[in-house]
Amino acid sequence: MPKTIACLHAHHSNIEVIEKMLSSHQAELIHFVEPGFDRQKADAHFKPEFIQSKLANTMSWISSCHVDAILVTCTFFTAHLPLNDLSVPIIKIDELLFTQLKAEKNPVILAFTNPQTVDGTMQALAKFDSSIEAKSHLIPNTFHLIMNGKKQEYLDVVSQGLAELTKAYPDHRVYAAQLSMVDAAVVAREVDGVEVGHYGELVGERSSKRQQP
The missing domain is CATH 3.40.50.1860 (Rossmann fold)
Known part of the structure; x- marks a missing residue:
């Protein structure tokens, strides 16, 4: 059932x-x-x-x-x-993401658009596994766009920000750390040719397994 x-x-x-x-x-x-x-x-x-x-x-x-x-x-x-x-x-x-980060061989950058989410997520990551080498980066002045229904504007600005961040830190693995950033991460990969990790790669299989009571 x-x-x-x-x-x-x-x-x-x-x-x-x-x-x-x-x-x-x-x-x-x-x-x-x-x-x-x-x-x-x-x-x-x-x-x-x-x-x-x-x-x-x-x-x-x-x-x-x-x-x-x-x-x-x-x-x-x-x-x-x-x-x-x-x-x-x-x-x-975010624990689905944290599990993925444990398998990363390179240092990680977690990209955010919501400034209120940054500290809480980074603290949760440290509690989950303090050995994960990660730092945060806020793409500024963007979160209000999605909250006000300006989805395309949000998509354009965030995908560009993710692409620029990936190119600026070639030795790091960049992850879009919020669910609202999934489509932007996909665009950054398809349009700019950069690799950005995102929840779309994680949620399906793992949530199916973990939702078992």
């Missing part, structure tokens, strides 16, 4: 990406979108305890919706998830 996977996103644009990645798997995908975190990030109450409380309530609600697993696709969410005793397994999308 097909499994039901709940997908928690920060923006609706990630729904299409995940649907494509898991299209070959016999799983029902239920999507939950919570864009409010980005909208409240400048508010005085937007502190770690507030974020964790909100995420705890959200995850509890999703787990009650008759699902077999929860895939958290936003790296900001995964960095702030509280330790909850939920009845279903949680798949953190």
Whole structure:
């Protein structure tokens, strides 16, 4: 019987990406979108305890919706998830990437567009495996584009930024560290001929294996 996977996103644009990645798997995908975190990030109450409380309530609600697993696709969410005793397994999308990084022979650059995601992801990576040689790079002034629905503009700017980053660090392996950057990484590879790792190469097979209760 097909499994039901709940997908928690920060923006609706990630729904299409995940649907494509898991299209070959016999799983029902239920999507939950919570864009409010980005909208409240400048508010005085937007502190770690507030974020964790909100995420705890959200995850509890999703787990009650008759699902077999929860895939958290936003790296900001995964960095702030509280330790909850939920009845279903949680798949953190960045841990799929971290597992891949362990196999890299060259030092790694993790590229981001969301400045709020950088520190949490790098700290999570250090906890996952402190021996992984990685540094972060923010492609500035881009994340607001995707959050405001300017997908093509975001795609153009981010793909160019990834291509420039790869050429500037030829001895490093560059990875697009957010799900929203998958299409841009593909364009950078197809148009500029540079190799950029991305979640589209990771999610399908591994999430299928790890979603088993």
